Amino acid sequence: MSMKNIFRDFFTFNKRERNGVFILLSIIAGLVLYLNISSNFVSQEKVDFTKFDKEVKEFESMIDEKSEYSNYSEKQAIREARLNGTEDKSERFNFDPNNLSEQDWKRLGLNDKQIKTIKKYESKGGKFRTKEDVKKMYCLSIEQYETLEPFIQIQIPSPAEIARTPEKTKSIFQNGKVENASALNVLKTERLNVIELNSADSATLTTIKGIGAFYAKNIIKHRNALGGFVSKEQLLEIWKFDQEKLNSIEKYIDIDESKIKKININTCEAADLKSPYIKWTVANAIVSYRKNHGKYKTVDEIKKTDLVDEETYRKIVPYLVTE
DSSP, X not given: OOHHHHHHHHHOOOHHHHHHHHHHHHHHHHHHHHHHHGGGTSXXXXXXXXXXXXXXXXXXXXHHHHHHHHHHHHHHHHHHHHHHTOSOOOOOOXXXXXTOOHHXXXXXXXXXXXXXXXXXXXHTTOOOOSHHHHHTOTTSXXXXXXXXXXXXXXXXXXXXXXXXXXXXXXXXXXXTEESOHHHHHHHHHHHHHOEETTTOOHHHHTTSTTOOHHHHHHHHHHHHHHTSOSSGGGGGGSTTOOHHHHHHHGGXXXXXXXXXXXXXXXTOOHHHHOBTTBOHHHHHHHHHXXXXXXXXXXXXXXXXXXXXXXXXXXXXXXXXXXX
């Protein structure tokens, strides 16, 4: 079969096929014509958005009114607080919530009702062993706790302090006699071995297991530079003194914060403020601000210098006073 015959057979339609093609083309033409002219006969229904637009505007108006009312209420509350003398004038300083005086709680911004609740909790034997225990006090709002949390420093009692509790002593002495000789020996040992860091000399410090002449010398050097220790964790700032060593000696050391050297920021010079926590620029800024603006009323006013950030403030506030 020649190539010409092949093309003829492939592209040639018989009568039935030609009729089918004609019908198909007629249907397509009819559909195209219908789509072009149908819009002239079918009415287009318009959607009315008037009601929807009205509801949107009413909602936006309500939001604006609520925002305006909220801003007004906030300003009004601040204005009333100033007029009534109840504006927030709370201070921030490191504190141990256990047996904290009512006056200090007031300085922190708590009202009489809140303080009464805390004191009632303590009177029933309640203790704050962790910061979470303070958070659980229902009389404190979440906002109050979050502002106080960075300044909470709970002193964990040493074994010697625990041993000196009435319950412990009662278990050793009964009816004027020693009923527990082994416990008595432990009590004596613990009392002898607990060292107060802010008053101990090098020789005393070396009696602590794990503290040789090297560490004793550096502990005293850092203590003098700081003006005293306010927490055991400050030992970690000493070169080569790690958490493992602190854990091993923690039960043998104690801190008496009354022995801390306090600096009066209303009479001192920049050289007096210089410490591991206070650089020369910060010390000069604190003194210059006082000379330009007058004496500080509270310690937290040093943050107005802009060089005293929150972290620095928390570190240095235990060492500063205004009188």
